[in-house]
Amino acid sequence: MIYRRVALIGLGLIASSMAHAMRAGGLAGEIVGTARSAETRATALEIGLCDRVTDSAAEAVEGADLVVLATPVGAMAAVAAEIAPHLAPGATLTDVGSVKRAVVEAVAPHVPQGVRFIPGHPLAGTEQSGPRSGFATLFHNRWCLLVPPEDADPEAVKRLARLWEGMGSHVETMDPDHHDLVLAVTSHVPHLIAYTMVGVADHLRRVTDSEVIKYSAAGFRDFTRIAASDPTMWRDVFLTNKEATLEVLGRFTEELFVLQRAIRSGDGEHLHAYFTRTRAIRRGIIEAGQDTPAPDFGRGSGR
């Protein structure tokens, strides 16, 4: 047992996976959960997701030695303000938001003396959401990035790291701005692009939606999987990681225009060289163990 009582504020994919993973690993004495929506709380009760479900975040954090903010990033300032007077002295407060500078700015001002605020971000997810979507192995072999303030208590950071390791993650620390840039490249802009491409397909009159849907075997299928992720979470990501997103988007557009020009002018050498270089990154990802070299056999095709 790493924490005596863990309070989960918000019961979506990440929090519900944490509940399953902490239970599976015997990492928490008691798991208390809450969510803004009564329906979510009722579902959590019905499936026995937590040991206790409370109606308010203030109640949930009473006596907890770890409090996890697992709401959309845009809601965290309000939640922090609500729970601040109820946090136990010595408790650790963390979050699982996809951006870190904005979370630090929204939450830190509310954190009382004696409470350790250590923001975090598990790099794991599926396109599913809600309290039924969690599973114990979501964090297995995935990275969790912690973003402790400079004056953080090293023991508190280690303890939180042990929790994530106990759930199967590798843990690394990083400063919030670098985190936001890395994530803009590896996750936020790719998501935006996938959303855009799915939107373009939807708007093209000469190709019907049903054709798009029927013939989406190749590339596009992966895009739709990405673009099916939770709209509220992603809205908040882009609003709160604006600077890095716009920088990476600018580079993306520039690079896309170069390829577009090569297509227009029929510059096959340029295209071939470009496409060859991208293979190397893919190999790196396989070697880093983030994916397998097994082909995507097209799930749903009977294998």
Added chain:
Amino acid sequence: MIYRRVALIGLGLIASSMAHAMRAGGLAGEIVGTARSAETRATALEIGLCDRVTDSAAEAVEGADLVVLATPVGAMAAVAAEIAPHLAPGATLTDVGSVKRAVVEAVAPHVPQGVRFIPGHPLAGTEQSGPRSGFATLFHNRWCLLVPPEDADPEAVKRLARLWEGMGSHVETMDPDHHDLVLAVTSHVPHLIAYTMVGVADHLRRVTDSEVIKYSAAGFRDFTRIAASDPTMWRDVFLTNKEATLEVLGRFTEELFVLQRAIRSGDGEHLHAYFTRTRAIRRGIIEAGQDTPAPDFGRGSGR
């Protein structure tokens, strides 16, 4: 048995999967294969991919009642010129290229009287390539689009459709220009975008390649899978489907700029509404049976 002798010209992912699938279904009396590269031919022999492997395409097509062009699209005109004098009267000639207008223009002028040219395109693939990458179920539950000329022999079209159905595909016919536009949206532009995003990640100095690789759990991983596809094949796709690719790219950029503006101006409502609409297309794809609703658990994470 649907064809007595099938000649496969080119032995990459699609042709090798056809060899496995035709054998599994007893669809061809004899499978003859050839490839430009001696190494590929040697591999095909070594793994027993075909009943016979010939050194030239001209030899391979002798006496075949079905000839399948499975080379990159850019090579098809030369192959068609080479095999034309050797095609058996009454034979069907088809291809598996990802674009159709350019294939028709490259191949049709070489097709002798009495040979039925019925271009085709199986919408199936993985990011693997080469003669070892094929497997019998690649075409299961996938679409194969046939693009018969207006004066095509209906019996020859039906027979080719039966072959694809025998390999597990659904078959539909379409005219070449519409095919190229549909594919530009569902496959070609998504691939180009994935290549670009992987390139941007590689060029961003403040984020190291090793960080990109380590932290690529979310969206980016799907992009790298797409971007690892065969460079020669994709170069040819973009050079030969230039018009539709540039049209769809133009729409994509326009739409991306609108989202970029919404991010810059902090228009959360616009973003949320956009991201909500894209979920519907995803649901359509699941309902159309092209994918499963199961979350992507992150292959390589032990499940």
